Amino acid sequence: MPKFILIGSGLAGGLLAAYLGRRGYEVDLYERRSDPREGNMVGGRSINLALSTRGIHALEQIGIADEVLRHAIPMRGRMIHGKSGGLHFAPYDVDPNKHINSIGRAALNTTVIEAAQRYPNVHVKFNHKCTDVDLDSATAHLLNTSTTPVRLGPQPITASGDAVIGVDGAFSAVRQSMQLKIDNFQYDESYLAHGYKELTIPPGPDGSWKMEKEALHIWPRKSFMMIALPNPDGSFTCTLFWEFEGPRSFATTKTDDDIRRFFEEEFPDAVPLMPNLLDDFTNNPTGSLVTIRCVPWFYGAKVCLVGDAAHAVVPFYGQGMNAAFEDCVVLDQCLAEFPEDRQRAFAEYFQRRKVNADALADLALENFIEMRDKTASGAFRAKKKLDHFLEAALPGIYLPLYTMVTFTRIPYAQAARRARLQDRIVYAGLILAITSILASIALLFR
């Protein structure tokens, strides 16, 4: 059987190793960090994530969805926090059973790696950082950072296989090698002017949640926002998305007084729930938010990119991981369809996924504006109610965009196209209805 060298055992790397292991391939998976079971997670970096239908489907296919969901907290809608402390709950769907799931990154990462390790043909090697890939020979150059004795320092090693797969995230070393060595490799990275910082609402004294547990909390403040997702231990992880620079921004908020003043002005109901606010704000890193697009995602039959390495998106649709998991399903299908022609399998995978990754990147950027600004408005709430009314009145015919993206596996590009068409029809219908009402009124007064 062919041998795959996988670089990166994050969320998609672990899952892909399980898929490839199940097909009987030899898989050597190299991860630059230590084993997540030893607590390798970098503090303050997306501790929990929203898992939805696409991701669940990918986990189901490998038999670990139940195991993952056992640790998940359902989030049934958005809880909007006004500036004066008012709350408004907006369900995600007309069907109350449809919800997204808050899951811990560390637990999920461990589960996918353990799923992969159930196959004896999968070997996971932590503390191995890829520095370069020789594309033609499918050879990864790595540094073994766990080498003992320490005085020797990181030891260079090489790992060769029939193909190298880069599942090494947004700042992929595998993609970088493709960029340097493939003529006409197209690469585009675009950073938001906003960064993010994670903060914590700890559990109450009895271990209970201090806010509504089964909701994704949003504090929309027009140009910026804070969100909070529940954790199984009774805490919430809050993420503040805020401008890096500007008169009021991360750059200008440095002292304890600055931080306290900003939070008391903008999130007064959250402040009493955040006893560690000043420490968290000062000590947690400020992350950047990037969209990455590149072409192609593969090099012959030798190299391929999966997940964020191929298409990092901003997190506002809660779909980056879900899409990365969907990549694993599609790549697995393509390898099964073209078992004797790996180049064709990689090409098909790229063709099926690229258009959808691009559509998701656009949807995620648009959803930032919706979350931080529109969720607070009456017009937005009216549109959501109309969406839910039409979804109930026209089952299977009308599907709101959020529903298609989050609760179905309709390809992202198709969902975006269908939503645009639906919107045009609904607006045309509304204009027609208003025009006929006005015409009837005019007739009455003739």
Ligand SMILES: Cc1cc2nc3c(=O)[nH]c(=O)nc-3n(C[C@H](O)[C@H](O)[C@H](O)COP(=O)(O)OP(=O)(O)OC[C@H]3O[C@@H](n4cnc5c(N)ncnc54)[C@H](O)[C@@H]3O)c2cc1C
């Ligand atoms: C703030 C925030 C919130 C998010 N929320 C959500 C959400 O709610 N829902 C959702 O679906 N998605 C969310 N995402 C997106 C999600 O985190 C990513 O899409 C997902 O982690 C991608 O998985 P991946 O395996 O491709 O990359 P990663 O999870 O980043 O894994 C890459 C792995 O490769 C390793 N690695 C990197 N470089 C090397 C190297 N040179 N050598 C060896 N190993 C290497 C890394 O250590 C890591 O383990 C969020 C992202 C952010 C930033």
